[in-house]
Amino acid sequence: MTARSLATGASSGERAASPSVWSRIWQNDAPGYLFLLPWFIGFLGLTIGPILTSLYLSFTHFDLLTAPRWAGADNYVRMFTNDAKFFASMRVTVFFVIFSVPLKLAFALAVALLLNRGMRGLPLYRALFYLPSLLGASVAIAILWRQIFAGDGLVNQVLALFGIQGPSWISNPNTSLWTLIFLSIWQFGSPMIIFLAGLRQIPQDMYEAASLDGAGRWRQFWKITLPLLTPVVFFNAIIQTIEAFKSFTPAFIISGGTGNPINSTLFYTLYLYQEAFGYFRMGYASALAWVLLAIVGLFTAFSFLTSKYWVHYDD
Amino acid sequence: MxxxxxxxxxxxxxxxxxxxxxxxxxxxxxxxxxxxxxxxxxxxxxxxxASFRPENEIFNATSLWPSSWSLDAYFRGWNGLRVSFGTFFINSFIISILSVIGNVAACSMAAFAFARLEFRGRRFWFAMMLMTLMLPYQVTLIPQYVLFLNLGWVNTTLPLVVPKFLAADAFFIFLMVQFFRGIPKELDEAAVMDGCSPWRVYWKIMLPLSTPVLATAAIFTFIWTWDDFFGPLIYLSDMRQYTVMLGLRSFTDSTGLSDYGGLFAMSVLSLVPIFLFFLFFQRLLIEGIATTGMKR
Known part of the structure; x- marks a missing residue:
């Protein structure tokens, strides 16, 4: 009986119509919805419901203790006209995204290209380069990073061997954000693995043909490898950018939750956390979340729209 | 010539x-x-x-080999806070293992529905599921917190675990749908002909044939839950409930500045479970990333 509920390709009118509409619905649709039930509850209760609620809250003042008070567009107006910290956090986040993502991807691609040339020991190298990616999200690594770039940390000890007196990278507002960018680049392993998988898809005979036509390695890279790899570049860029926008833990640990020195590591997510769980301005924090959603959404839409001009798809 | x-x-x-x-x-x-x-x-x-060095040697050596080995830092760190790290490790293990069970069960059920069952609205719900992949968690964060607060769940592990049983991490649904679609349909068609119910097809055919993807999902769920800092940070305030990550953070706040050895020792210990996964399931992890493009 339930045979028809499985996607066996049998069209629904094949057998005699069931006696009642309800029993037909039960046979055809019920198993699917029953299997989906846990996800469905989560989707309504933890995703759709909260999204709508958060949109509503962004137009209110809400401190968790008293009921939300309608505020109209106050939160948004304040954000864009009278909140230096909002702009500071935006600047920090955009700076972080603009520098960490391309550098990370460039590094990942360079190493993948090197490894792809039939290097012996590829599995070992791949594993070693992947390890930081796997461990990197941990608080332990953020703690390690804080020590490495401290005034008396590992980096300065190494520099001292060469007679260079390094600054305290963490507490200097000019360099503090770069330590976080560095931490992100250090974790280039997983985009590298994705690049490696992409490189393996490129047919080898294209290179042989190009080689016979006298194209050197450099030309082969620009004319064959890179164009054929653009879908993977695109994918990696989207994923890494969204991840970079959401990054929270390293900045929190390294700055002790403050985003200092002088807001130089105040990631947008960190500012949102401070507003929500430090000052309990839940309405304002919801508005911040919606602005973040708008930015990530616009970025994604923009990427997909422009992708047809530079991403090469096989026809 | x-x-x-x-x-x-x-x-x-x-x-x-x-x-x-x-x-x-x-x-x-x-x-x-x-x-x-x-x-x-x-x-x-x-x-x-550094975690094996005598305390006075941590900061004046760039070499990797300690002049003498000592486990002092581990003992100091283990009991460095009001609550011992043993409690944090137990808490982290409980949360991570429950998350693995919930995630694998709920996501594989949803994935089975999307990959193999035919029902009205399937394409629509599948598209909805894909949309949630892109959603920054900050958008749902505050209403979820309010919800859990009203349920009286704040300062328990429930807000960290229950969403996993509701397949909240849609990424794994997507991962499993991809895998299920690769399993020959003839297998479950034959079973259905023999009178198997969808549940039996799922339980007796799909799951046994999908161990690689289930293992990948289980390992990544474990690692991500183990590493999670933000969730425990906002939901857990009683130190006896803390996870390892929160314990480490408290350590940096209080004694960490005076006892770097203990801090490093506990940091090293916190990485051990992840490192073990890396050691034994490296292939699976790397293949998982290569075929699905996982973020880390």
Whole structure:
């Protein structure tokens, strides 16, 4: 009986119509919805419901203790006209995204290209380069990073061997954000693995043909490898950018939750956390979340729209 | 007659030149890769060795080999806070293992529905599921917090675990749908012909054939839950409930500045479970990333 509920390709009118509409619905649709039930509850209760609620809250003042008070567009107006910290956090986040993502991807691609040339020991190298990616999200690594770039940390000890007196990278507002960018680049392993998988898809005979036509390695890279790899570049860029926008833990640990020195590591997510769980301005924090959603959404839409001009798809 | 041997020598010369160039390239590449690995792994090894050093030696040595080995830092760190790290480890394990069970069960059920069952609205719900992949968690954060607060769940582990049983991490649904679609349909069609219910098809055919993807999902769920800092940070305030990550953070706030040895020792311990997964399931992890493009 339930045979028809499985996607066996049998069209629904094949057998005699069931006696009642309800029993037909039960046979055809019920198993699917029953299997989906846990996800469905989560989707309504933890995703759709909260999204709508958060949109509503962004137009209110809400401190968790008293009921939300309608505020109209106050939160948004304040954000864009009278909140230096909002702009500071935006600047920090955009700076972080603009520098960490391309550098990370460039590094990942360079190493993948090197490894792809039939290097012996590829599995070992791949594993070693992947390890930081796997461990990197941990608080332990953020703690390690804080020590490495401290005034008396590992980096300065190494520099001292060469007679260079390094600054305290963490507490200097000019360099503090770069330590976080560095931490992100250090974790280039997983985009590298994705690049490696992409490189393996490129047919080898294209290179042989190009080689016979006298194209050197450099030309082969620009004319064959890179164009054929653009879908993977695109994918990696989207994923890494969204991840970079959401990054929270390293900045929190390294700055002790403050985003200092002088807001130089105040990631947008960190500012949102401070507003929500430090000052309990839940309405304002919801508005911040919606602005973040708008930015990530616009970025994604923009990427997909422009992708047809530079991403090469096989026809 | 004299021309032919000459041409031959020219050919062999260019061949050997080519081989030489290839060799040089390979040596240079290996040197580059090895030095890059050393630079990348040096901080990790340094932390490992720092955790075994006597306290006074941590900051005035760049070398990796301690002059004398000591486990002091581990004992100091283990009991460095009001609550012992043993409690944090137990809490983290409980949360991570429950998350694995919930995630694998709920996501595989949803994935089975999307991949194999036919029902009205399937395409629509599938598209909805894909949309949630892109959603920054900050958008749902505050209403979820309010919800859990009203349920009286704040300062319990429920807000960290229950969403996993509701397949909240849609990424894994997507991962499993991809895998299920690769399993030949003839197998479950035959079972259905024999009168198998969808549940039996799911339980007896799909799940046993999907162990690689289930294992990948289980391992990544464990690692991500183990590493999670934000969730425990906002939901857990009683130190006896803390996870390892929260324990480490408290350590940096209080005694960490005076006891770097203990802090490093606990940091190293916190990485051990992840490192073990790396050691034993490396293939699975790397293949998981290569085929699905996972973020880390």
């Amino acid at each position: 004299t021309i032919e041997p000459m041409r031959l020598t020219v050919v062999t010369e260019t061949n050997s030149a080519k081989r030489l160039r290839k060799r040089i390239f390979s040596v240079v590449a290996h040197v580059l890769l090895i030095s890059a690995s050393i630079v990348m792994l040096y901080p990790l090894l340094w932390m490992l060795s």
